[in-house]
Amino acid sequence: MSVRTLEVDGRTITALEGQTVFSAAWDSGIRIPRLCHLGGLSEAGACRLCLVEIEGQKKLQPACLTKVAEDMVVNTATPALLAHRRLIVELLLAERNHVCAVCVLNGACELQDLAAQLGVDHVRLRPQYPSLPVDLSHERFGLDHNRCILCTRCVRVCDEVEGAHTWDVAGRGRNSRIISDLGEPWGDSGSCTSCGKCVQVCPTGALFSKGRTVAEMRKDRGFLRYIMTAREKKLWIS
Amino acid sequence: MDEIPQTAGAAHDEREQILDRAMARHHNSGDALIEILHTAQQLYGYLPAPLLKKIARRLMLPPSRVLGVATFYHLFRLEPLRKHSAVVCLGTACYEAGGTELLEGLRQHPGSGDWSVASGRCVGSCGLAPIVICDGRAMARVTADKLEARLREDHDRGSTGTDAGH
Amino acid sequence: MTGEVLAQTRDTERERQAGLRERIACCSVAGCLSAGGGEVRAALEKAVNARGLDGQVEVIGTGCLGLCSQGPLVSSAATRQVYAGVTPEDSAALLDGGAGRFQGRTLGPDHPFYAGQRRLILENSGRVDPERIQDYIAQGGYRALLRAASAMSPAEIVAEVKRSGLRGRGGAGYPAGLKWELVARHPASDRYVVCNADEGDPGAFMNRSVLEGDPHRVLEGMAIAGRAVGARQGYIYARGESPLAIARIRTAIAQAQREGLLGGRIFDSDFQFQIDLRIGAGAYVCGEETALLASIEGRRGQPVPRPPYPPERGLWGCPTLINNVETFANIPAIVERGGAWLAAIGAPASPGTKVFALAGRVARAGLVEVPVGTSLRTIVMDIGGGVPAGCEFKAAQTGGPAGGCIPAAFLDLPMDYDTLPGIGSMMGSGGLIVMDTSTCMVDVARFFMEFCMDESCGKCVPCRAGTVQMHGILRRLTRGEAAASDMSMLEELSRLLKETSLCGLGLAAPNPVLSTLRHFRNEYEAHLAGRCPAGRCSIPVPEPV
Ligand SMILES: Cc1cc2nc3c(=O)[nH]c(=O)nc-3n(C[C@H](O)[C@H](O)[C@H](O)COP(=O)(O)O)c2cc1C
Ligand code: SF4
Ligand code: SF4
Ligand code: FES
Ligand code: FES
Numbered sequence: 001m002s003v004r005t006l007e008v009d010g011r012t013i014t015a016l017e018g019q020t021v022f023s024a025a026w027d028s029g030i031r032i033p034r035l036c037h038l039g040g041l042s043e044a045g046a047c048r049l050c051l052v053e054i055e056g057q058k059k060l061q062p063a064c065l066t067k068v069a070e071d072m073v074v075n076t077a078t079p080a081l082l083a084h085r086r087l088i089v090e091l092l093l094a095e096r097n098h099v100c101a102v103c104v105l106n107g108a109c110e111l112q113d114l115a116a117q118l119g120v121d122h123v124r125l126r127p128q129y130p131s132l133p134v135d136l137s138h139e140r141f142g143l144d145h146n147r148c149i150l151c152t153r154c155v156r157v158c159d160e161v162e163g164a165h166t167w168d169v170a171g172r173g174r175n176s177r178i179i180s181d182l183g184e185p186w187g188d189s190g191s192c193t194s195c196g197k198c199v200q201v202c203p204t205g206a207l208f209s210k211g212r213t214v215a216e217m218r219k220d221r222g223f224l225r226y227i228m229t230a231r232e233k234k235l236w237i238s
Numbered sequence: 239m240d241e242i243p244q245t246a247g248a249a250h251d252e253r254e255q256i257l258d259r260a261m262a263r264h265h266n267s268g269d270a271l272i273e274i275l276h277t278a279q280q281l282y283g284y285l286p287a288p289l290l291k292k293i294a295r296r297l298m299l300p301p302s303r304v305l306g307v308a309t310f311y312h313l314f315r316l317e318p319l320r321k322h323s324a325v326v327c328l329g330t331a332c333y334e335a336g337g338t339e340l341l342e343g344l345r346q347h348p349g350s351g352d353w354s355v356a357s358g359r360c361v362g363s364c365g366l367a368p369i370v371i372c373d374g375r376a377m378a379r380v381t382a383d384k385l386e387a388r389l390r391e392d393h394d395r396g397s398t399g400t401d402a403g404h
Numbered sequence: 405m406t407g408e409v410l411a412q413t414r415d416t417e418r419e420r421q422a423g424l425r426e427r428i429a430c431c432s433v434a435g436c437l438s439a440g441g442g443e444v445r446a447a448l449e450k451a452v453n454a455r456g457l458d459g460q461v462e463v464i465g466t467g468c469l470g471l472c473s474q475g476p477l478v479s480s481a482a483t484r485q486v487y488a489g490v491t492p493e494d495s496a497a498l499l500d501g502g503a504g505r506f507q508g509r510t511l512g513p514d515h516p517f518y519a520g521q522r523r524l525i526l527e528n529s530g531r532v533d534p535e536r537i538q539d540y541i542a543q544g545g546y547r548a549l550l551r552a553a554s555a556m557s558p559a560e561i562v563a564e565v566k567r568s569g570l571r572g573r574g575g576a577g578y579p580a581g582l583k584w585e586l587v588a589r590h591p592a593s594d595r596y597v598v599c600n601a602d603e604g605d606p607g608a609f610m611n612r613s614v615l616e617g618d619p620h621r622v623l624e625g626m627a628i629a630g631r632a633v634g635a636r637q638g639y640i641y642a643r644g645e646s647p648l649a650i651a652r653i654r655t656a657i658a659q660a661q662r663e664g665l666l667g668g669r670i671f672d673s674d675f676q677f678q679i680d681l682r683i684g685a686g687a688y689v690c691g692e693e694t695a696l697l698a699s700i701e702g703r704r705g706q707p708v709p710r711p712p713y714p715p716e717r718g719l720w721g722c723p724t725l726i727n728n729v730e731t732f733a734n735i736p737a738i739v740e741r742g743g744a745w746l747a748a749i750g751a752p753a754s755p756g757t758k759v760f761a762l763a764g765r766v767a768r769a770g771l772v773e774v775p776v777g778t779s780l781r782t783i784v785m786d787i788g789g790g791v792p793a794g795c796e797f798k799a800a801q802t803g804g805p806a807g808g809c810i811p812a813a814f815l816d817l818p819m820d821y822d823t824l825p826g827i828g829s830m831m832g833s834g835g836l837i838v839m840d841t842s843t844c845m846v847d848v849a850r851f852f853m854e855f856c857m858d859e860s861c862g863k864c865v866p867c868r869a870g871t872v873q874m875h876g877i878l879r880r881l882t883r884g885e886a887a888a889s890d891m892s893m894l895e896e897l898s899r900l901l902k903e904t905s906l907c908g909l910g911l912a913a914p915n916p917v918l919s920t921l922r923h924f925r926n927e928y929e930a931h932l933a934g935r936c937p938a939g940r941c942s943i944p945v946p947e948p949v
Contacts, residue, residue, distance in 0.1 A: 003944040046864045048904045060903055065709050087900050118386040123871050124893060150862065151692035157928035161301075168302035169704070169862070170309040172687070174872050182294075183285050191300065243699035271702035276644075276683055302609050305702075310861075311685030315457045320939040328800065330607030330837045331763035333851055334513070358645060359688070361432035362609035365472030369438060369870075376438035 006072040022050055022063035025076060025098060032076050033085055033114055035203050036151040037064040040224040041160060044152050049085055049114070051074045060084075086118045087236075094125040095174075096132060097146040098204075105205035107217035128174075137187030140210055141199050143178070145181040148206035150176055154198035161224065166192040178206075200224075253281040261296050271307055275314055284315040321352040322392065327369040329336045329360030335367035343382050346368075349389045405665040406548050406672055410541065411662075417542035425460045427481040427808075428498060429530045432465030433616040434474035434609065434648060435770070437785050439492070442474045447492030451499055461499065462541070467529035467617015471517055474509070477532040486511040486518075486530070520787040522749070523732045523773045524757045528618045534652050540620040546665055546721070548736035552628045553671045556739070561632035562588055565735070567743030569755040573834050574600055574691075574728030575806065576908075577754065577821035583725060586715035587633040592722035596630045597638040598726040600721065601653075602694060604643060604688035604856060605804030608835035610725035610731040610759040615642070615649040618733070619656035623679060626734030627666060628739055630677040633725050638679040641696050644686055675749055688859035693726045695861065707907035713847050728833065730759060749779030754820040763790045764800075764838035770895045777818040780810055784838055795840035799923070803832025805852040806912030808919025809845065809849040828919040844938035845924040847933050849917045850878035856913040867910025870901045876915065884943035885935040891928065895921070 002017045006027050016136055023039070025032050035047040041077030045063050053059040055073035063076065075081070092098075092111060100106050132145035152169065155178070159165040165188050171177040180189045198205045200219050258294040260277045264270030274293055279285055285308055292306040299343035308314045326332075337357075344355050363369050372388055417770040421427060430445040432437070448463045476490035478498065487498070488509040497505040511517060523529075532539040541545070543709050552561050565582030571730050587595055588626040599622060603611040615622060625637045642650050657679055660666040668676040682700050689695050697719050718724020734756060738746050747755045754776040760783060763769045767789030774783060780800055784790065799809040802819070808829035810817070817823055839848065857871035875946040877894045882885040898914035905911045920927060930937050 003477070030335060043905060044863070048864050048866055048906065051904055055518065062709060083896075084900055084904055086905070087896065088865050091865055094873070095869045106262065118415075124889075126876055128872065149865075165300035166302060168306035170302075170306050171862070171866055172310050173858065173860040176868070179302055182290060182305050191302075224938040253417045267702075269700075269702040272685060272699060273702075274680070276685065277542075301731070307702070307704055310706075311644075311687050313686035328606070330804070330835070330851070331769075333763055334837070334839070334843060346460070359604065359606040359609060361438075361645065362470065362612050363438040364607055364609060365435050365762060366439055367763065376434070378440075 004068045004070050004072075005169045006070070006074065008074045009076055014225045019068050020159070021052060021054075021061075021068055021072075021074055024068050025063065025074070030076060032063045033118070034064060035114070035149060038153050038201055038221065038224065041156045041201075044156070047088070047149075047151060048110060051081065051084065051090055053078055053081065056170050057149070080209065082118065085134040086120050089115050089118055089120050090123045090125050092149050092201055093120070093123050093126045096130060096148065096214070097147075098127070102214055103147065103205040104208045104214060106159055108215075108218050109205060110203035113175055115171060126142075134211070135186050137185035138192070139187065139191075140192070140194060140208075141196065142185070142208050142210055144206050144208070145177060145208075147204045148178055149204055153203065154178065154203040157197045157201045162193060162195050162197050164182070164193050164195075166189045167198060174177075195222075232233060256367045257281060257293075261293070266297055268297045271299065271304065272311070275308055279314060279321075284318045285303075286316070291359060318333060320354040323356070323371075323375050324350075324373075325358040325361075325371040327355050327359070327361050327363075327367070327371070328357045329357060329364065329367075331364035332360070332368040337368045340368060340382065340385060344385060347386075347389060352392075353389075405670075407554065410546055410550055410671075413538060414544070414547075416864075417538040421462075421542060424462050425457075425482070426499075427462045428465065429469075429479045429481070429533075431467070431469040431475060431477040431479075431529075433468045433592065434646075435468065435613075437648070439472075441476035442556070443476065443492050444490050444495070446565075447495045448478075448498065451495040451811055452596035455499065457499070458586045464533040465535065466531070466533060468771045469529055470521075470526070470770045470772060470818060471768055472574065474770075481531075483515065486654055498593050499800035508795045514880045516789070517768050517770075517772075520778075520838055521773050522757050522775050524749075525614060525616070525621075525730060525759055526738060526773050527587045528621070532618060533618055534617050535622060535655055537656070537663060537665075540618070540946050544740070545620055545736070546624055549624050549627050549768055550671050552631050553673045553675045558588060558632045558634060560788065561628060561739065564738055564743040565632070568707070568734075568738045568746040568755075569743070570731065570734055570738065570746060570755055571645060571756075571834065572728055573730035573734075573758065575803070575831065577831060580727060580731055583715055583727070584629065584632055586713075587635075587723045587725040590714055590716065592723050594720075594726040595633055595635040596719045596722055597633065597635045598696070598700070598714075598724055599626055599638065599640040599729060599732055600691060600693065600726055601640050601642040601729045602684050602688075602691040602696060603646075603729070603833060604691050604859075605806075605833055605835045606802060607761065607763055607801075607837050608833055609761050610771065611832040612646045612761070613761075614729055614733055615646075616652050616745070618648075619652045620660065620899065621733045621736060622653075622729055623656055623660055623666065625735035626679060627670070628735050629704065629725055629727070631675050634722075635725065636676050636678065637786070638677060639700055639719075640680050641684060641690070641700060644684045650681065650683060653815045657681065668749060687861070688855075689861045689907070689909050692773035694908060695907070697724065697727070702736070704861075706863045707909075709906055712777050714788065726832050730834075748773040751820045753820060758819070758834060759886065760834045760836045760925070762788050762836050765795050765797075765840040765843070766838040767792050768922050772837055777820045779816050779818055781815040782938060783819070783836065784815070788838065791838060791840050795842065798841050798843055799845070801837045801839065801848065802835065803830040803915070804835045805855045806834075806908065806915055807828065807832045808915050809839070809848070809947055811923045828915070828922050830870050830915070831929055842938055842940065844882070844926045844936055844940035845920040846881050846936075847938075848881055850875065851918045852916040853878050853913065856909060861907075861914075863869035864906035864910060865906075867907075867913065868908070870905075871895050873897055874901075874914070878917070880942075881928065881931045882936070883939040884936075886932055888932060889911040893934065 013028040034050045036044040050063040053075040135143040155167040294301045370380045479486045557588045570580045571577040679724045695705040695707045714724040757774045862868045877890045
């Protein structure tokens with residue numbers, strides 16, 4: 001594979017052909033914000049947090065989907081981009097009911113971290129306060145729709161890695177919800193293998209392990225990279 | 239909603255056969271999901287959960303994907319329709335001509351208990367706005383009075399029908 | 405079918421029609437049918453039968469005659485007139501002569517409604533019964549396909565379309581020839597042609613009228629496209645809410661197949677092409693091309709980020725040509741009469757004609773077809789007869805929920821793909837709603853935002869959550885509950901959606917807000933102060949002082 005040289009935020013970096021701007025930047029220590037992307041899963045391009053400016057292109061481009069090109073000039077943190085990202089985070093915080101104080105993931109939530117990192121210290125939008133259920137029917141895990149940001153990581157990991165496709169999205173627009181099987185309680189799902197991958201990849205406290213108290217839970221997202229590499233190299237055979 | 243709705247046994251079998259044939263015609267391919275849901279709804283009037291489960295099995299699709307599709311599109315119904323249906327057009331022309339008021343009036347009308355009332359977007363008769371489709375037939379330049387008359391007409395017909403039966 | 409059989413069919417049908425004393429065409433598309441056109445047709449047929457005129461007088465259904473607001477419309481081949489507001493009781497007069505009865509509701513070709521129009525796409529309305537393929541063939545139908553299949557190479561067809569300068573009629577105006585070339589040049593072996601008939605703009609009925617009135621024209625255009633780009637399979641994706649269009653397409657496909665105009669070895673060539681119908685189920689976003697393709701594949705109609713564009717990776721990963729109904733409807737004429745012929749019509753950078761669905765506060769509402777670049781004034785004032793007496797023109801909305809309004813000051817601007825964006829509007833697919841001074845522009849913006857909010861697929865955050873917030877602000881404005889900070893947030897959200905949304909729905913959702921802000925900011929300010937200048941919003945009135 002050949003190597004490409006590009007400029008990101010004024011720094012010259014190299015990347016492999018076919019690599020995305022997101023991962024090339026990441027490898028060079030430049031962290032572009034993201035919520036729907038997760039290494040090892042297909043890309044949704046849905047959260048729009050990773051949008052960057054690429055010189056010569058009129059429209060902002062999602063770093064998670066854009067392939068590097070020779071001499072590409074990328075800006076990942078212009079004032080306009082930062083303003084957009086703050087507003088997107090505000091939109092997410094106002095969309096459902098994010099009460100960090102009672103969340104098992106408090107302190108380790110990707111949404112919370114991002115808000116802090118972007119300097120979102122209050123929300124200027126009207127909170128929607130939808131009335132949403134919590135599904136505690138599964139023996140080991142729980143799903144709190146109030147904290148779901150519809151990133152679809154759980155849907156993708158369950159389909160692409162576990163092969164169970166327990167999760168999908170039902171409804172549309174503001175009425176979108178994560179569902180298991182035919183909308184039955186998670187605990188009654190016939191397809192769920194209780195592998196817990198969805199819980200690990202969920203960026204917020206929407207999917208959580210039961211029996212942890214507030215701010216106690218931590219997620220291991222590195223496991224995916226391990227599984228995927230192991231699969232490619234067939235590590236379990238030798 | 240535990241069972242696929244049945245009317246007479248024969249009709250039930252026939253519907254199931256038609257649906258099976260439709261799926262077979264599409265080689266039980268998941269690509270045909272939307273076509274199959276259309277067919278199923280035509281046959282049964284709506285899409286109850288057991289029916290979705292059956293379709294999922296036959297097309298070898300995850301149930302969550304089938305429900306995801308069925309709930310994405312507004313024409314698919316998971317609940318049965320009432321005896322009558324009224325769709326008030328709220329396309330731009332009909333909205334400007336007072337469609338919202340008609341819709342509200344219909345929803346609040348004491349005689350609309352038998353009616354499934356919904357709104358739609360442009361039925362292609364903007365020149366005659368506002369439009370209301372009652373039981374599949376479009377009414378043009380609708381006014382509150384016209385709707386009132388339509389509801390009453392049906393009510394009267396309904397009651398004479400039962401009277402005659404006794 | 406062979407070329408000779410086609411010519412034979414045409415001549416036989418022409419002779420048959422020439423032998424008739426009269427052919428009465430009843431408009432049989434949605435508008436006139438809701439006005440009672442079906443009853444008129446039935447009464448006419450009965451009257452013909454009662455008079456023993458079968459074989460001499462024929463009553464047919466036909467495509468949109470245009471003046472929907474005064475339907476049912478009926479046109480007579482013998483008198484070359486169109487009669488408006490026809491009732492079943494008029495049948496006798498139509499058959500026995502009695503023109504006096506139609507005083508004030510007769511429209512000849514020189515009537516201002518027709519005189520200002522140039523009908524190409526709609527040329528067959530009044531002449532062709534959409535349910536009879538012979539009628540279409542009698543008007544020269546399928547001759548272009550014959551030419552494309554037997555006398556032209558695929559590259560020549562693409563070149564002809566490029567020469568015509570035709571731009572996609574689905575809204576964005578992308579040059580059709582360039583798109584065809586992209587698909588034709590792709591090395592993949594399987595390719596598809598898709599016709600976007602999902603017309604979902606509230607207040608738009610151009611595409612469905614074309615499909616209801618002249619479906620074979622679209623099939624022929626698609627088959628020619630199949631030949632040009634090397635596809636063997638085509639799909640029409642039609643809106644589930646248009647049962648009549650669906651029925652007519654089904655009939656037309658079956659007829660074309662039976663005649664060998666679709667299927668294998670078309671006109672004895674090695675060209676084969678099949679068309680299947682796919683029916684949407686009520687999702688506006690499925691008009692967006694990637695969502696439409698997902699829907700054909702049986703999935704949720706959610707867009708995927710482009711690139712790759714469909715000509716590169718479309719249906720089942722194969723190169724796919726996707727065009728609008730009206731784009732395909734232009735193709736037979738381009739092949740038949742040459743690209744240069746179309747290029748000479750309309751505006752130089754946007755040749756051809758455009759069909760508009762004219763509605764709202766206008767004396768004559770309906771379907772009009774004009775050369776691209778015709779001014780709004782011609783369409784609204786001359787063809788449409790202006791706003792009804794006692795009202796005053798305020799603005800016209802084009803492009804539906806993705807478009808913007810055009811205020812009176814711009815009535816003389818040419819309506820084309822390059823001019824309208826300059827004033828914050830767009831051509832869109834052809835919905836044209838006229839508004840008068842009783843229309844509140846803030847309420848119009850709220851209406852379109854509600855539409856976008858309801859139709860957002862929910863995939864990307866800016867559109868899913870942003871439309872909800874924007875709609876909330878607009879609703880507060882129309883209720884007199886908004887604060888000044890709401891206005892700046894409205895503009896901030898507009899920028900966010902315009903720059904970060906995943907697909908065209910979210911990207912264009914702020915357009916009606918931005919264009920009303922641009923041309924009617926005073927109305928927003930009035931609402932902030934608790935007053936609706938148009939008197940439409942019910943804002944609680946403070947006690948008079
Ligand atoms: C939200 C949305 C809705 C659309 N709806 C339609 C539609 O109803 N009909 C249509 O032809 N194109 C529609 N389009 C445009 C299509 O994506 C696509 O550009 C078009 O079908 C291409 O055909 P054309 O080049 O012939 O215009 C829509 C686009 C968006 C973003
Ligand atoms: S449950 Fe978690 S992983 Fe799944 S969509 Fe919601 S936020 Fe994303
Ligand atoms: S812009 Fe709206 S419709 Fe388009 S992908 Fe995003 S949420 Fe879906
Ligand atoms: S990470 Fe790229 S769009 Fe979400
Ligand atoms: S807006 Fe109601 S018919 Fe078009």
